[in-house]
Amino acid sequence: MRITIIGCGSIGSKLAKAADEMSEVKRIYLIDIRKETAEKVAAGLNKAIVIESVEDELYHSDLVIEAASQAAAKEMLPKVVARGVDMMIMSVGSLVDDDFRTMIFDKAKTSEAKIYIPTGALCGADGLRSASVDEMEEVELITMKGPKSLSGVQYIEEKGIDVDKITEKTTIYSGYAREAVKLFPKNVNVAATVSLLGIGFDRTKVTVVLDPDIKSNSHELKIKGRFGEMNCHTYNIPEPDNPRTSHLATLSAISALKRIVRNEWFGV
Numbered sequence: 001m002r003i004t005i006i007g008c009g010s011i012g013s014k015l016a017k018a019a020d021e022m023s024e025v026k027r028i029y030l031i032d033i034r035k036e037t038a039e040k041v042a043a044g045l046n047k048a049i050v051i052e053s054v055e056d057e058l059y060h061s062d063l064v065i066e067a068a069s070q071a072a073a074k075e076m077l078p079k080v081v082a083r084g085v086d087m088m089i090m091s092v093g094s095l096v097d098d099d100f101r102t103m104i105f106d107k108a109k110t111s112e113a114k115i116y117i118p119t120g121a122l123c124g125a126d127g128l129r130s131a132s133v134d135e136m137e138e139v140e141l142i143t144m145k146g147p148k149s150l151s152g153v154q155y156i157e158e159k160g161i162d163v164d165k166i167t168e169k170t171t172i173y174s175g176y177a178r179e180a181v182k183l184f185p186k187n188v189n190v191a192a193t194v195s196l197l198g199i200g201f202d203r204t205k206v207t208v209v210l211d212p213d214i215k216s217n218s219h220e221l222k223i224k225g226r227f228g229e230m231n232c233h234t235y236n237i238p239e240p241d242n243p244r245t246s247h248l249a250t251l252s253a254i255s256a257l258k259r260i261v262r263n264e265w266f267g268v
Contacts, residue, residue: 001024001025001026001062001063001261002025002026002027002028002029002060002061002062002063003019003025003027003028003029003061003062003063003064003065003257003261004028004029004030004031004051004054004057004058004061004063004064004065005019005028005029005030005031005064005065005067006031006032006054006064006065006066006067006068006072006076007031007032007033007066007067007068007069007072008030008031008032008037008038008040008041008067009032009037009067009068009242010239010241010242010245010250011067011090011239011245011249011250011253012030012032012041012065012067012068013041014250014253014254015065015067015250015253015254015257016028016030016041016042016045016048017041017044017045018254018257018258019047019257019261020045020046020047020048022257022258022261024261024262025047025261026047027047027048027049027060028045028047028048028049029048029049029050029051029054029057029060029061030042030048030049030050030051031050031051031052031053031054032068033068035050038050054076054079054080055079058079058080058083058085059083061085062085062086063085063086063087063088063260063261064076064080064085064086064087064088065087065088065089065090065253065257066087066088066089066090066091067090067253068091069091069185069186070091070093070094070185071094072091073089073090073091073094073095074094074100077089077094077104077115078103078104078107080113081104081107081108081111081113081115082107082111083111083113084111084112084113085113086113086114086115086116086260087113087114087115087116088115088116088117088118088253088256088257088260089115089116089117090118090120090189090249090253091185091189092117092120092181092189092190092192092193092196093181093182093185093188093189093191093192095192095196096177096178096181096182096192096195096201116256116260117193117196118249118252118253118255118256119190119193119252120189120190120193120246120248120249120252121190121217121219121234121236121245121246121247121248121249121252122190122193122194122219122221122232122234122248123219123221123232123233123234124221124223124230124232124234125193125194125197126267127223127230127232128194128197128198128221128223128230129197130227131198131223131225131226131227131230132197132198132199132225134225134226134227135225135226136198136199136223136224136225136226137224137225137226138205138222138223138224138225139194139195139198139199139203139204139205139221139222139223139224140204140205140206140207140221140222141177141188141190141191141194141204141205141206141207141219141220141221141222142206142207142209142218142219142220142222143187143188143190143191143206143207143208143209143217143218143219143220144169144208144209144210144211144214144217144218144219144220145187145208145209145210145211145214145217145218146210146211146212146214146215146217146238146243147163147164147166147210147212148238148243149187149217149238149243149244150163150172150187150208150210151163151164153183153184153186153187154183155173155183155184156172159172163210166210166212167212168212169209169210169211169212169213170209170210170211171207171208171209171210172208172209172210173206173207173208174205174206174207174208175205175206176201176202176203176204176205176206177191177192177194177195177201177202177204177205177206178195178201178202180206180208181195181201184208186244186245187208187244188206188208190219191204191206194221198223216235216236216237216238217235217236217237217238217246218233218234218235218236219233219234219236220232220233220234221233221234234248236248236249
């Protein structure tokens with residue numbers, strides 16, 4: 001298999017390293033908005049080369065992985081699936097727009113391309129997926145993060161909140177997933193995944209809490225439906241090189257890649 005990775009930051013670089021060690025992967029194409037970043041990652045691998053354009057290599061690629069941003073995902077999804085190439089996206093918030101999402105899924109069906117969405121830094125997605133087959137009453141995601149994870153978020157800055165001056169647990173946002181994934185594009189992509197698996201962007205409740213004393217990022221998923229009730233709490237260790245990203249999100253991406261290249265689907 002030959003794969004293309006868009007974005008060579010925290011997740012993309014670790015994905016590339018993992019892919020480099022997979023016997024099933026024969027070639028890795030890397031691209032980043034900063035070419036030198038991609039070149040640095042490629043220099044430490046055996047199978048990787050840096051490319052100038054994703055589109056130029058689509059005829060040579062079996063799988064494209066977006067690990068960059070919602071903007072990158074929205075730009076590349078239509079082009080990739082239209083060519084019939086499979087794509088895995090990490091920035092799931094790019095699918096919040098209903099018309100865009102429908103267009104992408106329609107293109108994928110026509111071209112027989114597959115779209116893969118890892119579960120990310122969240123436990124309980126399998127139960128939510130199963131429960132959604134029947135009647136669902138309520139889905140709520142409560143995300144708790146430290147100051148470093150929420151620094152530089154435009155929504156927070158516009159509210160005049162200085163995350164470094166908060167001394168006690170504080171609710172930063174409470175609303176629904178459609179708005180949350182737009183306001184926190186690098187922090188709550190799991191809210192988009194939960195929405196797609198469950199009752200949609202307009203009914204999935206999202207709460208973002210800042211806790212100055214927290215030692216790990218936390219996601220609590222509460223589900224209520226005809227099946228019963230479920231409460232899953234995940235305590236994530238942030239990536240050292242990017243506190244906005246939980247280490248489990250990286251592991252989820254690597255795990256998904258392994259399943260794809262080996263065509264092994266346990267727990268579906």
